[in-house]
Amino acid sequence: MSAEVDVIVIGAGAAGLAAARELSRRGCSVTLLEAANRIGGRAFSEEFVPGEWFDHGCAWLVGGETNPFTPIATEHGLSLSTETRPLFTLEHTRLIRNGRRIDAAERKARLAYYEACETAIAAAAEEGRDVPLSAVIPQDPALDQPFRTMIDVSWGDATTDRVSTIDHGTGEGDLGYRVHKGLGTLVAIWGADMPVSLNVTAERIDWSGPQMKVITDKGTLTAKTVLITVSTGVLADERIRFHPPLPDWKQEAINDLPMITENKVGLYLRPGFITDADRAYHATWTDDGLSAKVDTAVTGGNTAVVLFGGPEALSLEKEGPAAMESFATDRLSDIFGSNVRKDVRRSIATGWKGNQATLGSWAAARPGRACQRKRLAQSVDDRFFFAGEATMTGSKGTCHGAYFSGLRAAREIADKIAPAMPEAGLTG
Numbered sequence: 001m002s003a004e005v006d007v008i009v010i011g012a013g014a015a016g017l018a019a020a021r022e023l024s025r026r027g028c029s030v031t032l033l034e035a036a037n038r039i040g041g042r043a044f045s046e047e048f049v050p051g052e053w054f055d056h057g058c059a060w061l062v063g064g065e066t067n068p069f070t071p072i073a074t075e076h077g078l079s080l081s082t083e084t085r086p087l088f089t090l091e092h093t094r095l096i097r098n099g100r101r102i103d104a105a106e107r108k109a110r111l112a113y114y115e116a117c118e119t120a121i122a123a124a125a126e127e128g129r130d131v132p133l134s135a136v137i138p139q140d141p142a143l144d145q146p147f148r149t150m151i152d153v154s155w156g157d158a159t160t161d162r163v164s165t166i167d168h169g170t171g172e173g174d175l176g177y178r179v180h181k182g183l184g185t186l187v188a189i190w191g192a193d194m195p196v197s198l199n200v201t202a203e204r205i206d207w208s209g210p211q212m213k214v215i216t217d218k219g220t221l222t223a224k225t226v227l228i229t230v231s232t233g234v235l236a237d238e239r240i241r242f243h244p245p246l247p248d249w250k251q252e253a254i255n256d257l258p259m260i261t262e263n264k265v266g267l268y269l270r271p272g273f274i275t276d277a278d279r280a281y282h283a284t285w286t287d288d289g290l291s292a293k294v295d296t297a298v299t300g301g302n303t304a305v306v307l308f309g310g311p312e313a314l315s316l317e318k319e320g321p322a323a324m325e326s327f328a329t330d331r332l333s334d335i336f337g338s339n340v341r342k343d344v345r346r347s348i349a350t351g352w353k354g355n356q357a358t359l360g361s362w363a364a365a366r367p368g369r370a371c372q373r374k375r376l377a378q379s380v381d382d383r384f385f386f387a388g389e390a391t392m393t394g395s396k397g398t399c400h401g402a403y404f405s406g407l408r409a410a411r412e413i414a415d416k417i418a419p420a421m422p423e424a425g426l427t428g
């Protein structure tokens, strides 16, 4: 590794790939570094049984037709589940309490509570009141489900006193489309033509002199500018050290946007077990506090996916895949009865907290600190640039948000070092 380039991009997730592509299009020389042995970062699909794909990270093309990856999927011949989109909305979500589907009256009362919570949060966000969700939602433990399950899945292990009203209130709408072969597959195919140095970990950035020096485990690289797209978990844990240190305002922004953890378990069931009538999205909970969202193969196939946050996201990950599978099978039993156990053929569990490339699932602003997303996005000394899902406000914590952040950072850099190039397009 040698020769100075215009830009070194650190991290080949959706943000880094979008940035590197746009920078190259604008005539900048780019080196894209990725610590893992694959591109995509938190976009990663695995075919764990032939024809059955499991997204370890992002799965939904949030926003459906407005998502920039929707036309990219079509361009690359990947089919989408568009018609199942309504089944992922609250209106169609099946509500299961203590292993029984709740009746219409209870459903009505619980959804009214849910609605009241969302209205209160949206009003606070609209007024610019950045406080914990718990400070504005009505307190009614008798009705707090499925609202709490939704918070667990949206914000992982963060509780309502840890989630910011502005962060939550500026979120996007329903879940959107799915990619039959996985959203991770789509990102991998879209990014496949980008030159990437895989298995190269950036360890230190020396910006004490006129050049930016990136010290990796494979040698030192130099560049005019550096774009960092790694998670705030990686930055807060000082997996990349800076000489001199980052300014206090930037370090504060990193610390104010810590990672939360949501985990998933995919359970491949005996073919034929899931009938068309069973294909639904569920919120299931028990009165002793266990809850999850369960997708019983809404978009086809034989794989159910159990998604969970709350304290279980961390404690079960710590216990290991067997404990996660057992928890997930219990949640499936809530829906199908305990006979389902003998029909589980294979399982796969994520472990996002322990994943050294991210150290969590996505960033959540501390209450009162949602404004730090904009500061995280700001450059330092016109040489250090930042992208990644955590730098976004509206589409934070998403794959397309990461993509947009990469385009934004690429434009900022190109305007500094190659101002004559044309404007960027929004798609691939």
Ligand SMILES: Cc1cc2nc3c(=O)[nH]c(=O)nc-3n(C[C@H](O)[C@H](O)[C@H](O)COP(=O)(O)OP(=O)(O)OC[C@H]3O[C@@H](n4cnc5c(N)ncnc54)[C@H](O)[C@@H]3O)c2cc1C
Pocket (backbone or CB within 6 Å): 010, 011, 012, 013, 014, 015, 016, 033, 034, 035, 036, 039, 040, 041, 042, 043, 056, 057, 058, 059, 060, 061, 062, 200, 201, 202, 203, 229, 230, 231, 234, 239, 240, 262, 263, 264, 350, 352, 357, 358, 360, 361, 362, 387, 388, 389, 390, 396, 397, 398, 399, 400, 402
């Ligand atoms: C369980 C889960 C479910 C999700 N569901 C959805 C969903 O349904 N829809 C949606 O839109 N989004 C979803 N997301 C969020 C989405 O996956 C992320 O927001 C997005 O993929 C982040 O992209 P990024 O480029 O910002 O970061 P990353 O994908 O984390 O990319 C950063 C890259 O940097 C690399 N890296 C780290 N350290 C170094 C280093 N020192 N040197 C070099 N490289 C390094 C990493 O290996 C990684 O590849 C989900 C995420 C999770 C975890």
